[in-house]
Amino acid sequence: MIDRKTLVLAAALGSAAMLLGAWGFQYLGGMAPCKLCIWQRYPHGAAVLIGGLALALPAIRYLPVAGALAALTTSGIGVYHTGVERGWWEGPSTCTSGDIGGLSTQQLMEQIMSAPLVRCDEVPWEMFGLSMASWNAIVSFGFALIWLAAARAR
Numbered sequence: 512m513i514d515r516k517t518l519v520l521a522a523a524l525g526s527a528a529m530l531l532g533a534w535g536f537q538y539l540g541g542m543a544p545c546k547l548c549i550w551q552r553y554p555h556g557a558a559v560l561i562g563g564l565a566l567a568l569p570a571i572r573y574l575p576v577a578g579a580l581a582a583l584t585t586s587g588i589g590v591y592h593t594g595v596e597r598g599w600w601e602g603p604s605t606c607t608s609g610d611i612g613g614l615s616t617q618q619l620m621e622q623i624m625s626a627p628l629v630r631c632d633e634v635p636w637e638m639f640g641l642s643m644a645s646w647n648a649i650v651s652f653g654f655a656l657i658w659l660a661a662a663r664a665r
Contacts, residue, residue, distance in 0.1 A: 515575070516566060518661035522578055522654045523562020526555040526585075529647065536636070536643070545631040546606040547592040551647050554585035558654070565661070572662070579658035582651045589648030596634050596642055606631035 533552055536542045544552075558581040565574035595602030634642040641649070 513660070513664065515569070515661050515664035518657055518664055519562050519565045519575060519578070522575075522582065522657040522661065523559050523565075525650070525654045525657070526558035526562070526582070529650065530555045530559070533643075542635050543629045545629040546603060547588065547595065547631045547644065548629075551585050551588045551592065551644065554581040554588070555651075557581040558585075558658075575658050575662035579655045579662065582655035582658055586648045586651035586655060589644045589646075589651060592631065592644035593642060593648060595631050596644060598632070602631045 530552060533544065533548070537544055558578050561574055561578040561581060565571070565578065568574070592602070594600045595606075636643055638646070
């Protein structure tokens with residue numbers, strides 16, 4: 512049986528690794544993040560902070576549940592982002608190309624000129640047919656399970 516401290520450490524370090532990976536793709540790989548990519552980073556940062564608090568204050572039993580909620584939040588954003596990338600649904604209008612049907616030439620030009628530099632509906636990198644957003648959704652769900660196991664552990 513794995514103890515609570517080890518599980519919290521694993522989940523928090525996992526989120527830290529995800530953040531480091533994202534920054535690596537951004538700063539070393541030259542892949543600028545889109546708006547939804549940035550949104551996925553915030554819950555990982557929260558999970559790292561929650562992990563630190565849970566290790567420093569083990570008597571606060573609800574902290575691993577908060578960590579699980581952070582992991583589930585980034586996982587959910589990853590699922591949403593995957594759907595935007597795959598065209599299953601539209602993403603935020605400030606992040607995707609949107610529907611151009613019925614636009615006048617002037618409106619189309621305004622949309623082109625105000626388009627984001629990095630679009631949320633394009634997949635810049637994938638492995639085994641899954642985008643970074645998809646991998647984030649899957650791995651973060653696993654972190655949520657680890658956080659929940661920590662909540663149950665002694």
